[in-house]
Amino acid sequence: MNVNLRVVILGTFVLILLVLMIFRSCSRPPQKGKLVYENHCASCHGVNGEGFRNLIPPLTDSNYLDANVDNFACIVGYGMDEEITVKGVKFNQPMAGLEQLTPTQIANVGNYIYSKWSSSKKKFTPKEIETLLGNCP
């Protein structure tokens, strides 16, 4: 192989790697809801929605999710401070509301959570979330 060709191949290789690094930045292309989830939910509820021992409930209980479709926006937006039973375990750790999230962000994160862990695969629209938020207790 002549030297010039080697330099060209090596250069191309480095260039491809650089481009890959920039676009990949250590994760797969983020879905909108996934990003919201990872930034605002995952530190407590876990990257895989597993929760934390008997302190923080898992988000993987399909029954709980489907029974609380109408409460979802209020829980995310305004938090929660009551005892709930998830997968047979009682939880009563208060959760703070994420008041900085927009209805669109709540819809995105809802779609992410429900598509991953509920059997209904409920899909929220920002408009629907806005209405739900207006009716919070």
Place this chain on the structure above:
Amino acid sequence: MNFQKSLLLVGIIAFSASCVERIQEKEELKIYGSQEILVTNDQGEEVIENITLRIDSFEVINQDSQIITAANFKDKIYIVDFFFTHCPTICPVMTKNMARIYDVYETDDEILFLSHTIDFINDTVPQLKKYANKIGIYSHKWHMVYAGKENTFDLAKQYMVSAEEDPNSPGGFMHSGAFILMDGQHRIRGYYDGTLEEDTDQLIADIKVLKKENDER
């Protein structure tokens, strides 16, 4: 260097630069809060004396109603934080990260944990016990303690972290999310953000430095 080798090398460097979290491996940990002061000795000469901050005088009650003092932590390595059980924001994350350190050192008697509540109304001993049970920890290893308002805020000051009542904060208290790494002589050897996984990993690494220091003493 031949062609294939340089390809491989470039690949390895690019990969490690892009993805690997960097945990620093330290040789030694600094001692926080030590000062050098000028004193006059018996001969009337001015000499420099080194004063080290030691947080070695406290008495608190843990989740088993046991009185715990600084003596319980002598010659140990321990991690201190401030929290409260009804905290809706950063504490669950801190507890989760602390539990991760706990799990690593669960069977190591040299490592202890000390969490001070700053909610003096709700966090009674039974409430602390309940919280500890939810995480499933041993009281002799991870002390969740009540010390009363004055003592606790005074301790926070000694540890140089913030902890105060604040009606505007979620849950009613404002406090630092720091994990403080302490050595067997009650000296502060490190501060970490207890809400961050990377900082928790660094703390786990730094404990090894103190363990080595203890072994050499």
